[in-house]
Amino acid sequence: MRATLMYGAGDVRVENVPDPVIKHPTDALVRITASCVCGSDLHPYGQMKPQDGPARMGHEFIGVVEDTGPEVTTVKRGDLVVAPFAISDNTCVFCREGLHTSCSHPQANFWDGEPEEGGQAEAVRVPLADGTLVKLPVAPDSALVPSLLTLSDVFGTGYHAAVSGGVNERTGVTVIGDGAVGLLAVLSAKRLGAEQIILMGRHRARTDLGREFGATDVVPARGEEGIAAVRDLTGGQGTHVVLEAVGHMPAYEQAVGILRPGGVISRVGVPQYEEAPIGFGSLFRHNLRLAGGPAPVRAHIEELMPDILDGAIDPGKVFDATTDLDGVPAAYQDMADRKSLKVLIKP
Ligand SMILES: [Zn+2]
Numbered sequence: 001m002r003a004t005l006m007y008g009a010g011d012v013r014v015e016n017v018p019d020p021v022i023k024h025p026t027d028a029l030v031r032i033t034a035s036c037v038c039g040s041d042l043h044p045y046g047q048m049k050p051q052d053g054p055a056r057m058g059h060e061f062i063g064v065v066e067d068t069g070p071e072v073t074t075v076k077r078g079d080l081v082v083a084p085f086a087i088s089d090n091t092c093v094f095c096r097e098g099l100h101t102s103c104s105h106p107q108a109n110f111w112d113g114e115p116e117e118g119g120q121a122e123a124v125r126v127p128l129a130d131g132t133l134v135k136l137p138v139a140p141d142s143a144l145v146p147s148l149l150t151l152s153d154v155f156g157t158g159y160h161a162a163v164s165g166g167v168n169e170r171t172g173v174t175v176i177g178d179g180a181v182g183l184l185a186v187l188s189a190k191r192l193g194a195e196q197i198i199l200m201g202r203h204r205a206r207t208d209l210g211r212e213f214g215a216t217d218v219v220p221a222r223g224e225e226g227i228a229a230v231r232d233l234t235g236g237q238g239t240h241v242v243l244e245a246v247g248h249m250p251a252y253e254q255a256v257g258i259l260r261p262g263g264v265i266s267r268v269g270v271p272q273y274e275e276a277p278i279g280f281g282s283l284f285r286h287n288l289r290l291a292g293g294p295a296p297v298r299a300h301i302e303e304l305m306p307d308i309l310d311g312a313i314d315p316g317k318v319f320d321a322t323t324d325l326d327g328v329p330a331a332y333q334d335m336a337d338r339k340s341l342k343v344l345i346k347p
Contacts, residue, residue: 002347003121004057004328006041008050012057012329020117020125024107025071028129030063030081033140034149035119035345036319037331038085039179040270043247045332058120058345059085059111060152062136062145066123074130080140081133083119083126084298085153086110090131098299103131110294119152120328122347134301137309146316146344147308150184154342155304155315156297157268158184158245162192163300164291165241165266169193174230174258175215177245178206180318180342181268183213185243187315190214191307194241198233200226200254206341209317223250227257238263244292245269249276256282267292319344 003017020029035058044055065079075081087110088095088103095103101110107127111117117124126132134151138144150156158181167173173189175182178201189197190213199215200222201207207218219229231238238260244251247269255265256277265288277283283290307313322344323331331343 001122002325003118004325005054006044006048006057007053009044009046009048012045012332014325014328017121020123022067022069023125024127025069026128026130027069028065028072028075028126028133029067029123030061030083030126030133031066031123032061032063032119032121032347033080034063034145035061035347036149037120037328037335037343037345038153039181039335039342041332042336043270043272045336056114056116056118056121058118060149060154061119061124062140062149062152063124064140065133068129072129075133075135080136080138082136082148082151082301083133084156084301086294086296086298087114087127087132088298089128090298095131098296100296100298101294120325120345122325132298134298144308144316146319147314148305149344150315150318151297151301151304151308153297154180154318155184155187156300157181157295158186158243159188159300159304160295160297161185161243161245161266161268161292162188164293165243165264167192167194167241169195171240172196172234173241173243174198174200174239175243175245176200176251176254177269178203178210179245182243182245183210183318184315185245185268186210186215187213187313189243191313196234198230198239200230203338212317222254226254230258234260240264241266243268247272249273252276256288259286259288261286262288264289264291268295318342322346
């Protein structure tokens with residue numbers, strides 16, 4: 001079958017690889033019908049060293065179950081399923097607490113940690129199929145597929161940011177980042193009732209979609225200028241909750257700068273740093289808190305899916321381009337160049 005491999009920064013290839021096979025009785029084989037490129041794929045695309053490759057790529061997909069191991073009970077051949085970006089058993093102590101990205105099962109993993117599997121491919125072996133996969137009540141060619149595909153990562157991640165930050169109808173929210181996760185963090189904050197939602201982003205087409213998703217204000221400025229603009233919009237007090245969907249240090253510093261006393265930074269952008277200001281002059285002085293992490297999107301799929309199925313929300317609007325597998329290398333480059341927001345792949 002054909003699959004996407006990254007050989008190093010800027011070097012993505014689609015090649016023939018061995019077909020996946022059932023290895024464990026809890027595995028399922030899935031023929032992928034919809035996948036996509038993630039903003040987090042752009043981190044290795046920008047900086048991966050050749051000695052770390054080639055790596056199979058893709059951690060968001062929908063597909064049809066082709067085969068199951070003898071212990072799989074919740075999905076069967078022919079089912080359309082969505083997979084979260086993390087493999088989990090959905091039964092361990094952490095999964096039961098809604099923290100599937102910390103699943104304690106030995107086979108729990110991120111797709112990006114499975115060297116022989118990936119979602120940007122024709123097929124995939126899914127470990128712990130009962131815990132990982134969620135059946136979708138639509139056909140593979142349903143118009144709802146793009147929105148349902150966002151349940152595998154970007155919508156669940158934006159939602160996790162909002163939930164981790166404690167967003168509710170009494171909070172003012174600022175979202176940093178106008179990528180797919182940032183825009184769906186806006187949609188999530190709206191869904192949780194936030195009154196004011198300030199979106200910090202510089203790309204007009206994206207921030208327009210952010211307004212459609214519920215942003216009440218848009219701040220294109222960054223750094224000190226952006227911080228001043230958010231303070232102006234919040235009566236000089238700052239914002240209750242920052243949903244940080246970028247992952248670079250300037251975004252963290254911006255988040256610290258725009259928080260009001262007692263506020264929370266909820267990070268879902270994968271931090272590209274290990275050290276950051278947390279002391280008296282940054283977090284401590286005004287009781288600021290730091291939250292977030294890899295989103296346990298599996299915990300949110302059943303909760304978010306009904307609003308997609310009944311058309312109340314359309315998170316799939318973050319997809320602004322579609323390609324087949326041959327177009328995947330160009331899709332990476334288009335997303336890196338900010339020509340595309342998020343590319344849907346139909347293998
Ligand atoms: Zn678990």
